Structure formats: C-alpha cells, structure tokens
Amino acid sequence: MQCRFMIYRFDPEKDAEPHYQSYVVEAEPTDKILDCLNRIRWEQDASLAFRASCAHGICGSDAMVINGSIALGCQKLIRDFKTGNSFVIEPLPLFKVVKDLVVDLDPFFEKYRSIKPFLINDEPPPETERLQDPTDQKTIEPALSCILCASCTAACPINRADAEYLGPAALLRAFRYLFDSRDSAGSERLAELDRESGAWGCKTMRWCTEVCPKGIPVTKCITRIKTAIRRKEKADGDAHV
Ligand code: SF4
C-alpha cells in the first residue's frame, strides 16, 4: 500500500524555520517505520537525516516522535498505527535539532556521565570475578536493559521545565549501581542524588515509564532511590543521637 510520510525537516545552517516535507512510500503493514525512512533516504531524498544502526531495538539511536508519540522507528510497524497510511515523523522534543530528525544528545550524555556510570570498588580484586548477589541481580535486572535511547528524558515534563534536572535515564543508571552490593560508593552516590535536580526532581509523573521502549519501570526505580535517601538520613540521624 502507499503510505504518506510528513517529515520534519530543518537544517539550521540553511533554513530560517523548520518545515514538513511529504513523501509517498510503498510499504507492507509489517514494515517498520525505520524501513520506510530508509527507503525514502535511499530512493527519494539522500539529504534526509536520521540516526539508526541495529534496526532491532538494541542501539537506542532511532528514538523519534511518530504520530505524536515517542518511539523507536525500528520497533514500530506500519500496522501499529490507527492513522492508516498517514504518518507524521518528528525529532525527539527537548533536544536541539542538529538536522531533521537528528538531535544533539550531548547534554543527555553529560548528565549520564555525571552520575559515574561505572562500578566503584577500591578493594583488591578477588582471584576470580566479583560475584554478584542473586538478589541484587534481580533488583537491578530491569535497569540493565536500558539502551540509552533518551526517550524517557525527552518525554519527562520536569526535564522540559528544568534544564538542571538529571532526568530519568541518568537516575536509572544511578539506581543500577546503588543497588549493586559490589559497588562501595553508595553513600556518596546517595548524597549526590539528594537534591532537587537529582532524585527529588522526579514528581512521579510516569511519562518516562510509559514511553520506555524496553518496558523498564523507570519511575519505580527512581522512587527506590528516594526511599534509600530517606533511610540513609534516618540511619545517619539515629547514629548522631
Ligand atoms: S530508560 Fe528506557 S526510555 Fe530511558 S533511555 Fe533507557 S531504554 Fe530509553
């Protein structure tokens, strides 16, 4: 069938304003949105810019807005949309547009790096590996599926209102290390997150959880960070008595 794609186009180096460009593509109901974008770029307009790599929901590079909802182009099929054969494709909100559907994710990765996304443990390494407690593994397992697609952060209304807020993806990664008993920087991590632009910035609006293409309970994980902060404060307070 023939599908019409209205695609956001903007080249800041050439265009004064963004505009939408229309393309008609032959597609099957089982084709991915990404397949159609590729077809447009390969067969009609090589100037169309978008990111994609794995085409299987692994690399996290093709998050975009499809008919008003944030999703991965490689995870959505033509038949998933009730709008029939008509599609509007836009870049992720929140981030500056580099060109067309490509946005500048530097601020996203800066916040991600700021939470120290690596295991901190200064003890001498054991002879074999550092074994993980199975209970910890179960707790952090959902967070391990994060592909850093930035959908949650783009969807979060707090992130849109407060540029300083760490955002759901960075908080989720902090959760992953906080609840891993092999990491010994828990207290420092909690102290760093105990601020309005940290864990307390989350107002449990759950938009992050709703858009996450990996089905991660992001809001729940952030709430567990807040609980851990409260518990630590209580424990520290008790220790001072
Ligand atoms: S938590 Fe989900 S939406 Fe957010 S970056 Fe990770 S995979 Fe993407």
Ligand code: FES
């Ligand atoms: S292209 Fe890799 S997640 Fe879609």
